[in-house]
Amino acid sequence: MLLIKCPWCGARAETEFSYGGEADIKRPEAPDKLSDKEWADYLFMRKNPRGTHRELWNHSQGCRRWFGAERNTVTYQIADIFTLSEDSG
Amino acid sequence: MQPNRLKTGGRINRSKPLNFFFNGKAFKGYEGDTLASALLANDVKLVGRSFKLRRPRGIVGSGAEEPNSIMQVDKGAMAQPNVRATQVLLHDGLIAKSTRGWPSLRFDIGFMLDVFSSIFSAGFYYKTFMHPRPFWKYYERFIRKSAGFGKAPEHSDPETYEHRNAHCDVLVAGGGPAGLMAALTAASSGARVLLADDQTEFGGSLLNTATHVNSKPGSEWVRQTVSALSKLDNVTLLNRSTVFGYHDHNFLTIVQESDDHVRQREWRVRAKQVILSQGAFERPLVFCNNDRPGIMQASAVSTYINRYAVCPGERAIIFTNNDSAYQTALDLKRAGATVAAVVDSRKKGGGSYAAAVEQAGIPLLYGHLITNVSGQNHITKAHIAKWDGDNDAIIENSIKIPCDLIAMSGGWSAAVHLHSQAGGQNQWDHNLCSFVPGAISQQTISAGAGNGKWALEDCLQDGHDAGMSAAKRCGLQPIASEQLPAVSEIHTTPIEPLWRVPATVDPDRCPKQFLDFQNDTCVSDIRLAVREGYRNVEHVKRYTALGFGTDQGKLGNINGMAVLAETLGKPLEDVGTTTFRPPYTPVSFGACAGESVGSLYDPVRKTAMHDLHRSAGAKFENVGQWHRPWYFPKRGESLDAAVARECLKTRQSVGILDASTLGKIDVQGPDAVKFLERIYTHNVGNMSVGRCAYGIMLGEDGMVMDDGVMARIDDQHFYLTTTTGGAAAVLSWLELWLQTEWPELDVFLTSVTDHYSTIAVSGPNSMKLIEKIGCDIPLTSDQFPFMSIRNAHLNRIPVQLFRVSFSGELAFEINIDSNYAAGMWEVLIDAGQEFDITPYGTEAMHVLRAEKGFIIVGQDTDGSVTPVDLRMNWMLSKDKDFIGKRSLSRPDSLRDDRKQLVGLLSNDGKTVLLEGAQLVEDPAASIPIPMCGHVSSSYMSSCLGHPIALALVAGGHSRIGQSLYASSGEKSFVPVTITNPIFYDKKNELQNV
């Protein structure tokens, strides 16, 4: 069970959080301008890397806020936690 | 009375004799015994039969590695199946039965399996029993019974279990010399230390051997150390506690056998640093018939002698390829047994112990092997041959030496299980002939024998160093020991690998050489697997069942991998190990569940009116965690009769429903409209204040995710309802968009599900009822039209009044502070007597909505249904983007054979279809019959006088009027006709009164 450091509440057990998948996926500005393939890329295609993965977490049983984590998918070590406002670029 | 019990010594309490029963026979043991040591004390040689070949088996080990003595312990609700006798602490009145050996140990029906063992070779399950598949259920019954797995208890467990969470600086797993030293050293820094050991007493190998520390017996140093540790406030000592799981981020789970108010306790520990000092397992040697009762691990023999004062044989032979078993020879001699020989495969061996063994008059046979044994239910002779190790050749015919005990040692394997569970690498050490812990990314230090340090002196040093490092890594200042405990210096002769004794005849035809005792995996099975093309160790494991038993390969895996490596012609390190997974030893379901059983399993949510429903005789159903009234039967009334009455009365006069479980979300902020426009499919901005709308939310994939009524309370203030089950998920989903995608939007979301209760009043007399209890606003349609919301006072209580309908009737929903809800319900029931008001439950609610063709998300949809499939095109705004809109024009969303919502009527006008039933066009088609849809909702409609159903049918919208068949059980079909899904009041006039 991971120990996740919520930027607002501090380190808490994984059971307090829910997982939100890959981070940095921006919703297209004008979906109707996209081809089916471009839309499908946004909708379905994920990196699923072996190693560093930037991903979303929600402190769903706590402050209910979303934030990002940089987690190694092999060792499960979390190298960085980031808030979305300062990293939304 | 206990023929093998020594007069003196051991850690047992001779003043506390205990009675116990094994396979119906009474025995005596002592406090401090395990079931295994007590059985050996009573000279019980046969304890079970092997899994596959039904061979007689005796006790081999003394701990978690024991493969043979698998027991059913105690009876009734307290019965424990499949426990290892070596890990069961003896208690007075204990009842144990072999779980293997039906119908009896001595005469076993499965014995024939051994006689015909050639057909039960590697992969025999796959080859014999997997085809033809339908027969597997018959085979399985036979195999399960003759394999004699333990029986599950027949009553629910009366004992209690608990979970306890703990945090510490340093968790030490294993309380042998290295673990004790590590705990003592780490604790000197003030670190919070938790030391767990699976045994009753700490000390590990120091209690199992005759080793001296500081010129005194090792047990004395253990006593002093444990006493010192127990005086420290920062140290928690857990005995009878097995660390069975090493999970992510230094989270470990421990199961503690407890004597207090619970039977077992599962500790869930988050440790800053972990020291793994779980020791090592001794490997068996692999020779013909090496599974016969009377053949034991040498270290187990020493353990029984030193720890339990039990000498398991009178005339012993040692068989080894390393020095440690020489101590066993001396232990046996001291215990009064005859040691007929030490058979050492090496040309020279024994190190410091060789002289002592020689002095004791024990014959030393260097360069010899045991190739086979005589005796079936118990060994009588060892067959010993001279061996040319350099050329791997037996060079002399065997001599047969009588014996009743063979103590074997094939070397040691560091217990790398937890290290591996934690994600650590293992590396093969050629000098030690063992895997040892390698790189690891968690905060873990291995120490002692578990780190490949066999010698006591090295164990103590390694434990000390680990304690120092762990405390320092916690940022603390440990105090280094100036002098470690003194142990006598020994020199050793290096181990020489002997992975299997060369067979005197064809290795595939000689008597079986066992690798995994519990699963009867033999050298010939590994060779066969390789011949059949298996190369990967994980595949070979699954094909041969190597390491699949309760001991999880602790005894046999390394030997098995070595034999695999040899057969493949590869170095062992290239073959590698199989994956280590928790639990380290079997854990009971009770410990896993802890307190979360019965009413504590899951929280129960009740509405504010729950007690009133109960007094009214409601039957309840579970909807998620909610308990909702299902129907309100009158005396003697069936479900069907009650639901029919509830529906009719509602449509004729007025019905009342507790709808409080609907999810409710309050949305406020300057950007509320902007936000909701992106979430909902309809035009939210066009709604004027006081208006309601039916809204659906789609996933970005275009599929319907949730639905509900939403209302505009003010310019910047909305109120949303969600499905009962979707409440939490919808709120998280909204927060996700708001926080991650559109943080610039100024909107606040608040769950108000529990703050407000909702009472729905439906039927032609609903308006009269509301008026009757006192309402301060006009209710007529011109002033309060359908699909609108007003703040009002009912019976002087402030409420939000919704003019909405989920039944198709004239209806109102009253949203009220939960504290007033029960009172309001009572007022409505009292005032409603005049109209014969009828409370109805979820079942009638479902019938009423289905009569109108209203869907339930999650019942009539399943995550693959678009709003177009539901004919909700009218709700999709063309003027704006919304979540999921683009997906509706994906080619897959435009297929005209998509499953679409339709109504179904049974042609006979009588048969209520089965929900979930598959729909087919031609029931006479050859199997598998192509399916074209399924029934999603189905009820008897009392108002219409015939059954109705909703269904999802491929291309259904263009098939109205066509016939299909609905499956109604095995080989039976009901002819049905596709219809429009609105069955009642097709023009929707009643709700607009």
Ligand SMILES: [Zn+2]
């Ligand atoms: Zn938080």
